[in-house]
Amino acid sequence: MAKRIDVKDVDIYYGKFHAVDGVTLSVPPRNVTAFIGPSGCGKSTVLRTLNRMHEVIPGARVEGEVLLDGENIYASSVDPVQVRRTIGMVFQRPNPFPTMSIKDNVVAGLKLGGTKGKKTLDDIAERALRGANLWNEVKDRLNKPGGGLSGGQQQRLCIARAIAVQPDVLLMDEPCSALDPISTLAIEDLIGELKKDYTIVIVTHNMQQAARVSDQTAFFNLAGVGQPGRLVELNDTEKIFSNPDEKATEDYISGRFG
Numbered sequence: 001m002a003k004r005i006d007v008k009d010v011d012i013y014y015g016k017f018h019a020v021d022g023v024t025l026s027v028p029p030r031n032v033t034a035f036i037g038p039s040g041c042g043k044s045t046v047l048r049t050l051n052r053m054h055e056v057i058p059g060a061r062v063e064g065e066v067l068l069d070g071e072n073i074y075a076s077s078v079d080p081v082q083v084r085r086t087i088g089m090v091f092q093r094p095n096p097f098p099t100m101s102i103k104d105n106v107v108a109g110l111k112l113g114g115t116k117g118k119k120t121l122d123d124i125a126e127r128a129l130r131g132a133n134l135w136n137e138v139k140d141r142l143n144k145p146g147g148g149l150s151g152g153q154q155q156r157l158c159i160a161r162a163i164a165v166q167p168d169v170l171l172m173d174e175p176c177s178a179l180d181p182i183s184t185l186a187i188e189d190l191i192g193e194l195k196k197d198y199t200i201v202i203v204t205h206n207m208q209q210a211a212r213v214s215d216q217t218a219f220f221n222l223a224g225v226g227q228p229g230r231l232v233e234l235n236d237t238e239k240i241f242s243n244p245d246e247k248a249t250e251d252y253i254s255g256r257f258g
């Protein structure tokens, strides 16, 4: 079930390095939010704080609150493994388990979580592969290795793996940057369909992509090397790309820097 995210005054550190300063933003359910901004402004770092992946890095820490439908995912009673199960992530490079079969790739997370029964797992795999627009291409080779698929198919396999566990939110970190234009369009179409069921946050370097797939866009920036990244503006995507409130946003989207 799609859930709402509220980020409240979040500061993010790598050891002593203050990477992101004071981010407050909200992501409504069944909505695509794009993070854009120049390299190093903290887009991926903020994304990884939304499912507690940031703290996996030694010395990394987060201050502030991230609420999922009002519950702080950083509360001491919350299990980060459970958070990562309900807030799924798709990475820049498709990362299926290459020797594992296509079907087992999709249900790997469920099996780890204790789901059993061939029929149950087969049904879930089919539903997730259909949801990721991959079923027709792989239905006759479900027991072949995931590594044998094209890059675009592998990325859709990773999306199938992420949605198989029925997460509340899908985070995507430049999911198309390693893909050709046709596969990129396939993923963009898929994002449009997935937003009916999920809350989606996507980091992208491609401003046309942000304009095509997202409902709202967050522009991040940093004052200089070694300075923390900041959220400059979050607005409807149409407004960001036509009439942003901040001059820095306009300079960036019109290609004057970054």
Ligand SMILES: Nc1ncnc2c1ncn2[C@@H]1O[C@H](COP(=O)(O)OP(=O)(O)OP(=O)(O)O)[C@@H](O)[C@H]1O
Residues within 6 Å of the ligand: 014, 017, 019, 037, 038, 039, 040, 041, 042, 043, 044, 045, 046, 057, 229
């Ligand atoms: N594992 C890490 N350890 C230390 N510093 C890091 C680590 N990962 C990122 N950083 C630093 O945090 C800052 C933000 O990086 P981040 O990758 O979030 O930026 P980004 O906007 O996603 O960049 P890009 O568009 O180039 O991917 C940068 O200064 C980066 O060097």
